[in-house]
Amino acid sequence: MLNSIARRVALTGVSVVVVVGVTALTGACGARPSTSAGDVVIATPAPDATTSTASSTTPPQTEPPSPAPGPPGDLAIGPQLDPKPVLEAAKSVEPNTTLGAVVYDRATGAELLTIEPDRQFRSASLVKLLMAIEALRSGGATPEERERIARMLATSDDNLANSMWVKYGPDIVPRMAADLGLRFTEAPEIAGKWGETKVTAHDMVLVYRYVMDNLTPQDHALIVDALARAPQVAADGFDQYFGIPGGLNTQWAIKQGWGNNSSAMVLHSSGVVGPDYRYVVILLTEHPLGSGWRTSANSVTAAAGALNGLLPGV
Numbered sequence: 001m002l003n004s005i006a007r008r009v010a011l012t013g014v015s016v017v018v019v020v021g022v023t024a025l026t027g028a029c030g031a032r033p034s035t036s037a038g039d040v041v042i043a044t045p046a047p048d049a050t051t052s053t054a055s056s057t058t059p060p061q062t063e064p065p066s067p068a069p070g071p072p073g074d075l076a077i078g079p080q081l082d083p084k085p086v087l088e089a090a091k092s093v094e095p096n097t098t099l100g101a102v103v104y105d106r107a108t109g110a111e112l113l114t115i116e117p118d119r120q121f122r123s124a125s126l127v128k129l130l131m132a133i134e135a136l137r138s139g140g141a142t143p144e145e146r147e148r149i150a151r152m153l154a155t156s157d158d159n160l161a162n163s164m165w166v167k168y169g170p171d172i173v174p175r176m177a178a179d180l181g182l183r184f185t186e187a188p189e190i191a192g193k194w195g196e197t198k199v200t201a202h203d204m205v206l207v208y209r210y211v212m213d214n215l216t217p218q219d220h221a222l223i224v225d226a227l228a229r230a231p232q233v234a235a236d237g238f239d240q241y242f243g244i245p246g247g248l249n250t251q252w253a254i255k256q257g258w259g260n261n262s263s264a265m266v267l268h269s270s271g272v273v274g275p276d277y278r279y280v281v282i283l284l285t286e287h288p289l290g291s292g293w294r295t296s297a298n299s300v301t302a303a304a305g306a307l308n309g310l311l312p313g314v
Contacts (some may be wrong), residue, residue, distance in 0.1 A: 021157055081113040081310055089306040093293055094299035100284040102201040103307065107211065107278050112311070116201070118184055121284040122266050123197040124257030125156045129207050129223075130176040131194075133165045136219040138168070150226040153255060157235040165194050180210050195259050201282040204270055208280045212272065227253035227271060242297035243269020243283050247304030250274050250314045258293070265289060267296050269304060275313045 032225050081103065090097045100121055103113040111117075132149050135141055141149065152160035165172070165186040173187035188196035211223050228251075232241045240256040256269035265287045273279050287296040308314065 049106045052116070073180065074249060081307075083113055083115045086113065086148040086303050087115055090229075090285065090299045090303040092299075094287055094295050094301045096288050096291065097296070097299045099303060100201040101303065101312070102205050102282045104205045104209070104280040104282075104312075105278065106209070106272075106280065108254075110293075111205075112279075113307075114201070118200050118202055119284075120186070120198040120200055121268065122195065122259070122261070122264075123199045124195050124266050125158075125161070125257040126199055126204065126255055126257040126268055126269060126270060127157065127173070127194050127197040128152055128161050129211070129255055130172055130197075131161060132223055133207075133210065134168050134172045134176060135164060136222065138216065146222060148289055150222055153223060153226040154230050155235040156230075156238075156240060156256065159235075161194065164193070165298070170194070176207075177203075180206050182206055195257075196261070199284070201284055204282045205280050208270070208272055212277065212280075224253050224272070224277070227255055230254055230256070239297075242267065243300040243304045244271050244273060244281055245269075245307070246297075246301040247306075247308070248273055248281070249308055251277075253277060258297075260289065261288070263291075265291060265296055267293075267300050269300050273314065274311060277303055278313065279311055281307070 038123070083101070086101060090099050098119075099115050100119045101113060101115040101116060102111060102117050132153055133221055135145065135149055149164075151157055152164065161165050170187055170191040172187060176182065177185045177211050180203075184197075184198070184200045185203045186198040187196075188194060190196065196230075211220060215223070230240060230245075231255075232239055232245075234240045234256075240254075240257060243256065244252050244254050250273050252271050252273045254269065255269035256270070257266065259266055267285050269281075269283045271281060273281050281304070283300055285296065285300050285303075287299075
């Protein structure tokens with residue numbers, strides 16, 4: 001159930017302003033929710049004193065990035081689950097739900113379920129995974145910075161994400177897309193609005209495959225442990241136990257996303273689940289403005305719940 005104070009979130013919330021030469025970047029995503037549900041939220045940009053003077057220059061990498069997992073074309077052929085019950089479960093709660101989904105089996109290398117896997121959705125906080133990978137791969141993260149990365153992921157802290165976006169620059173997205181083989185992931189049209197990054201279910205599977213199989217053991221542990229201890233109430237007061245944690249009866253490590261702009265609401269549930277985190281589950285959803293946060297979140301939970309009993313060990 002969604003926290004009663006968390007009914008409205010903006011993709012264009014807390015803003016960051018950084019001057020690079022003569023160019024100003026104005027930041028994005030996730031203002032603290034207010035009490036109204038379903039209204040359009042466009043937050044007023046405001047400078048962030050803690051980040052406005054940070055450098056946007058990417059630190060040199062101390063070693064070449066690990067090879068990225070292969071594109072979707074390298075997937076093994078496996079039994080496909082019927083997508084109809086998953087889609088119907090979501091639409092039975094919120095009829096206008098648009099769903100993009102993939103379930104990937106790390107043990108066999110097969111996609112078990114796909115629903116509009118290459119449709120682009122606004123990322124909301126899912127892009128924080130790309131920020132974390134970039135910061136860790138740079139090789140220069142101090143113990144304090146590593147703690148902040150973990151906290152940003154676990155609690156979905158937007159202020160920490162703002163600072164990281166400024167430090168590493170909006171080129172995080174195209175760099176990660178190139179390195180990880182993300183085919184349809186695109187940077188936001190307005191450089192500072194990181195919540196407007198475009199992602200797909202297929203590409204998010206590749207992000208999780210990179211985390212699970214290509215990061216150093218220390219960096220892998222940092223990210224997965226942070227996702228596994230995500231609290232129910234996020235830093236902005238939103239109840240993030242929708243989708244996977246609310247619907248699947250198994251262990252999980254999750255990164256959630258939620259937000260709206262002037263055209264639609266998005267709620268996403270993504271993560272690794274099951275024994276030994278065997279499965280990558282990606283549920284991306286979009287809803288018309290006014291659908292309501294509680295109803296939209298419940299639709300994602302219903303989609304996740306439809307997977308119970310269909311995956312070995314789950």
